Structures are given as structure tokens and as C-alpha cells.
Amino acid sequence: MKLIIGNKAYSSWSLRGWLACKQSGLAFEEVVVPLYDSAWEQRREGDEFAPSSGKVPILWDGEIVVWDSLAIVEYLVDKVGRDRFWPADDGARAMARSMAAEMHASFAALRRKHSMNIRQIFPPKRPDDDVLADMERIMELWAQARARYGGDGDFLFGDFSAADIMYAPVCTRIVTWSLPIARFAGSYVEAVLQHPFMQDWIAAAQEEEWVIEQFEQPAA
Numbered sequence: 023m024k025l026i027i028g029n030k031a032y033s034s035w036s037l038r039g040w041l042a043c044k045q046s047g048l049a050f051e052e053v054v055v056p057l058y059d060s061a062w063e064q065r066r067e068g069d070e071f072a073p074s075s076g077k078v079p080i081l082w083d084g085e086i087v088v089w090d091s092l093a094i095v096e097y098l099v100d101k102v103g104r105d106r107f108w109p110a111d112d113g114a115r116a117m118a119r120s121m122a123a124e125m126h127a128s129f130a131a132l133r134r135k136h137s138m139n140i141r142q143i144f145p146p147k148r149p150d151d152d153v154l155a156d157m158e159r160i161m162e163l164w165a166q167a168r169a170r171y172g173g174d175g176d177f178l179f180g181d182f183s184a185a186d187i188m189y190a191p192v193c194t195r196i197v198t199w200s201l202p203i204a205r206f207a208g209s210y211v212e213a214v215l216q217h218p219f220m221q222d223w224i225a226a227a228q229e230e231e232w233v234i235e236q237f238e239q240p241a242a
Contacts, residue, residue, distance in 0.1 A: 023050040025094075026070060028057040028078045030227035032237050034138040034191035037223060038091035039079030041187040044219045045106060046098040050081075056232040092126045095184050107184040114171040118178070118185040121163050125188040132156040136199045137237050138191050140227040144240040146200035154202070160192060161204045168206065176213035190214050194224075199240075 025043050027036035043050045055065060055078070066076025074080045074089035081088045081097065088097045099107050108115045131152035149157070167178040167185065178185045193214040196203055203211065214220060 023048060024053060024082045025050050026053045026055060026078055026080045028055060029230060029232050030223055031141050031230050032138055032234055035091050036079045037191050038187055039094045041190060041219055042095045042098055046102050058234055109179045109183060114179050117167060118183055121185050122188040129156040136195050138194055139198050139237050140194050140224055142198055144199055149201060157201055161207060164207055182217060186214060
């Protein structure tokens with residue numbers, strides 16, 4: 023398998039696809055391409071990017087191609103079994119899938135106004151009301167998952183799962199932007215950021231030489 027991703031410092035959807043591949047336990051080649059550099063438009067028109075219209079991440083498995091992070095998760099579930107990605111309990115699994123889908127489809131204000139930048143910690147500032155609403159909903163989801171299915175584990179459903187994969191970039195944003203969180207959520211954010219896969223990603227992001235100026239400035 024070959025996974026094509028964007029800059030590790032900035033690309034939140036790439037992070038989700040990469041975490042999914044790591045969680046699968048399957049061997050894969052990782053290809054990092056710098057987003058928005060001088061060759062970006064030409065590169066994204068190449069054959070490897072054609073199925074996704076130039077978007078990352080995109081996973082090639084021989085002649086099979088999968089794009090979109092949640093689709094990559096489900097493709098890998100089919101290959102290795104759902105127990106590696108989703109809770110065994112039917113109720114927990116239903117909630118985990120719903121939470122993952124909501125992350126995939128919602129929280130536009132948070133994503134638009136507080137982009138991922140693993141290398142920065144910006145001065146604290148009160149977020150806009152629509153961002154606060156997004157964060158309130160995320161805290162509600164996290165609290166429900168932890169209370170109902172977290173048990174003694176560190177993650178939303180006890181063990182690290184696809185739900186944590188989908189919310190991992192939120193954890194990095196919380197640190198980068200000093201976003202307000204419920205008291206209980208601090209230990210969860212720390213658990214996600216200290217996960218070995220996340221530590222590997224963060225270390226690689228710190229070593230990248232590419233800089234995208236539009237993501238290097240705090241919100242006005």
C-alpha cells in the first residue's frame with residue numbers, strides 16, 4: 023500500500039488517514055507532498071491524484087484506490103477486521119461511528135478559523151461564538167463516550183479507536199489555539215497526543231522544512 027499525504031505540520035485529514043494506516047498494522051509506503059508549493063497545481067493533476075481530484079490523503083493498494091479519511095478507515099476495517107478500529111460492544115460501536123461521521127461532516131467553524139499547525143502555540147484569545155458552539159458540542163460528545171463506554175481506558179471508548187483517529191487533529195488544535203475545554207477533557211487530549219503514533223507524527227512535523235505562511239498567523 024502507498025499513502026500520499028500533505029504536510030504533517032498542517033494537514034489534519036492526512037493525519038487521520040495516516041493514523042488509520044498505522045492502526046491497521048499493515049505495511050505501507052508513506053509519500054509526503056508539500057501542499058500549495060510552486061509545483062502543487064501540476065502535481066495534483068497527475069495520475070496518482072486524479073481519483074481524488076488532487077486531494078490528500080489518498081491510499082493506493084495495488085490498483086485499488088481509496089480517498090477520504092473515513093473511507094480509508096473503512097477500507098482498512100475490511101482488510102484487518104473491525105475490532106482493530108471499532109469497539110466490540112454494539113452500542114459503543116454505533117456511537118463511535120456516529121461521532122466519527124459527525125466529525126467528518128461538521129465543525130466547519132473550528133476547522134476554518136483554527137487550522138491545524140502542530141509547530142505553533144498562538145497567544146490565547148476568546149474564540150468566536152460559532153467556534154465555541156463547535157467546541158461545546160465536541161465536549162458533549164467526548165463526555166458521553168467517556169461516561170458510557172470509556173471504562174478504565176484512556177480514550178473515548180477505552181482503547182484507541184477510529185473515533186480517536188477522527189478527533190486527533192482537534193486535540194492538536196486545542197493546544198495550538200488554547201481552546202477552552204471541559205476539565206475532564208485535559209487527560210484525554212494528553213492521552214491522544216502521547217500516543218506513540220501521534221508522537222511519531224508530531225516529531226516528523228517538527229522536522230519539516232516547508233512553511234505555509236497562511237497557516238502561520240493567528241486569527242485576526
